[in-house]
Amino acid sequence: MSNWCEWPPRFLDLKRKIVSETTQERLTASWNDLLGELATRTAEIAKAGPDFVPQVNFADLDKLTPEEISVIKRKGSVVIRDVVDTKTATGWKAELEEFVKANPHAEGTPNQDKQFFHLYWTRSQVQARAHPNVLKASAWLNNLYSVKSGKTLEGVDLSVPLTYADRFRIRHPGGHWGNFPPHIDSGAIERWEDEAFRRCYEDILTGNWRQHDPYELENRLNARMSLYGRPGQASVFRSFQGWLAMSETGPTQGTLRVFPDVQLSNAYVILRPFFRPTVLEDSPDILDPKNWKFDISTADFPGIFPLDRGYKGPLPTPRHHPHLRLRETMTSVPQVYPGDMVFWHCDVVHSVETEHTGSTDSAVMYIGAVPKTPQNSAYIVKQAQTFLVGQNPPDFAKLTDEKMFVGLGTDVDVKEPISRVAMGLPIEVA
Template identity: 60%
Template sequence: MGAGSAIPTPAIRYWKINMASEELNPHMPPRFVELKQEIASTYPDFEERVTRAWNEILEELESTTKEMIIPHVSYADLDSLTPEQVEDIRKKGCVVIKDVVDDAEVAKWREELKEFVKANPNVPGFPEGDKQFFHLYWTRSQVLARAHPNVLNATTFLNKLYHVKDDAQLDGIDLSTPLVYADRFRIRHPGIQWDAHPPHVDGGAIERWEDPTFRKCFAEILSGDWRKHDPYDLEGRVNARSSLYQRPGQATIFRTFQGWLALSETAPHQGTLKLFPDIVTSNAYSILRPFFRPKATPVSDDPLDAKNWEYDISSPDFPGIFGRDKGFVGPRPNNETHPHFRLDETMTSVPKVYPGDMVFWHCDLVHSVEKEHTGNNDSAVMYIPAVPTTPQNKEYVRKQNETFVQGITPPDFAKLTPEATYIGTGKPEDIVHPLGKHAMGFQIEVA
């Protein structure tokens, strides 16, 4: 059976996440009415300006399917890309970087991961009984991959797409010196229906509106000048509080781009990543969506018609944000809450990648994972984001370094069985390159 061929129904093993089991609550606390009112009072003529912006954004979204293409470049060409290529990456908010790591080296990492899981059958992962997404951070393969100089150079390229408008704000910020954020890996089997990762945005939920510093990142959108929004402006980013409620699994570090390293071939329809490659328009729509609602009496038969929507700040709800674990998750846009995204049409699968390729997407970009894997082989990736040097990130990496040395779960994640008890865990001495040592926190001084 060739790649992309349909799998006979009896062979499909279904795995469905019961969202109710997560205790997701779409209704927000009443106090969030005051948050909307506070935001509205911050900007002159807020209702008039955002209503005009809203109508423009909806018109822009009508044509987004025409340019839903994910850029790809070669690692060897990163230093010689044309201005047009760089601008395309910035506009789309995502990129595939080919041939970052040698195939043979990646193949060795993949086999060692499989051996690690086999040698330690009780490692945490899901789904139970057929683990494929592993809550592991310090296997030797992961440690070596994160510290690889090519991987770190690739993340530096992404970090340097950002900037600050005022040099005085550069204190403690170094976009040329990458850091490491320890995350997990997956080895996904063919035929699984995977409902765990619908369209969503990481790196802060209600915090995007609630934290005044984080909110600065979207000031142009909230003032109605959404086309001037610069998702690569560091003002607000470096000190934003993306985890006001200390919910386990909520990242506190600033990642310019999320990313993964391909450990196997993976193509569309083989359980790969899907992206909404238009960062400015998607941010603008997501940020203004809580201030508008469908009219009770539609003006036309088209539910997407701007005339069928109206300004409203009387509700505490933020569509796509859900209460959970005494905190909040999201944004999680869907066809009901964010119909103008037309997610069934616009979410774009990453083109075929090979072992050693890397995929990166902007920290605000809507992304998801394909439900089905119709290929014949495992689809394996390590999650490795781009992390710049900032005071806040340095402090996190310092704490993360301590967990690495002890072989325990990194700070942002729920505490699990110490990985030091497993066979094959990575050690500090496995990192030999100076760039990797610094990125992992062995040569960082925190003021």
């Protein structure tokens, strides 16, 4: 069922404004072309399995061919092997477990058996984000973006990685996790509502989805991904989301799943609010393009939902986004080992497996790729201030101040110049 009744009328005006400069016929033709491409691509993805997600060695990043890089960019996801050595990665996990034992009041979920921790400045996390290899991998990913116009963007350096403090999980075998269904991070209704953010999808919204480049940088710089200040919604531009594995984890063991075609999923999610089915949602003919109609008569945006005086999403579902065939196409990433990293483009539809059928913990630290941009640099300054006083980072809810915890990371845990720049700290350790 649509959630149109929960939407203020201004979003109906927004829809009409967005499509006012293009014709219904042009968008409809583009939509039909997109649905045809999705039918082919989703069938390919559904057959492929985890190995469809690209895998490369950290040591080989600078040796990849243009063809190999093109595959990574199209799929929007990649496993980078051996970013950190096994001993270091497993050591971080052991230290995190000790930290949790020493600080039982640390915020985490589920309450009765904490596994996802709202912690940001443990020594392990600080050291992992500051690791030169982690930052070099981040810079490599940032440089997959480019500027179509070719002009120099002031305050931007894709070769200077920054850090974004995030959380970690140590997921135990068994149990059921339902809190991370297919979703897209970094902005909800903002993708349509914010003019700068909307320009990232301009080709899609003008009937040219095949020209859409998810790696065009310029319009990302001023995009406001958090218009409503909802806690936990990132306000920085992360070129890729990511995590570092601290344990061996594979498919069915509580790992990440992705829809591995960022251009297609972007086009579909962005256009979906402007089309509605003319048959019932559970009809066997729901995928037929003939059974969809251009419609901007309602204010709803399927997959976006009100939350905390703002909006969450996009959360694509089989019901509201049937052409993504999510039950068949959400692809588990391949087996990973301690020290491997997994990254997915900031627009990629992703989820966490609901079941963990393995026999050991599935443990990861969330570490995204963040380029130096004016907006990001401003955030890093504020984030560094919270680090130095042991408070939660600016984007996150102010829960228990971490300065009350035993075993936090400190300024002296960030040693390398590349790491201190990334953290917004003076080059010399105080």
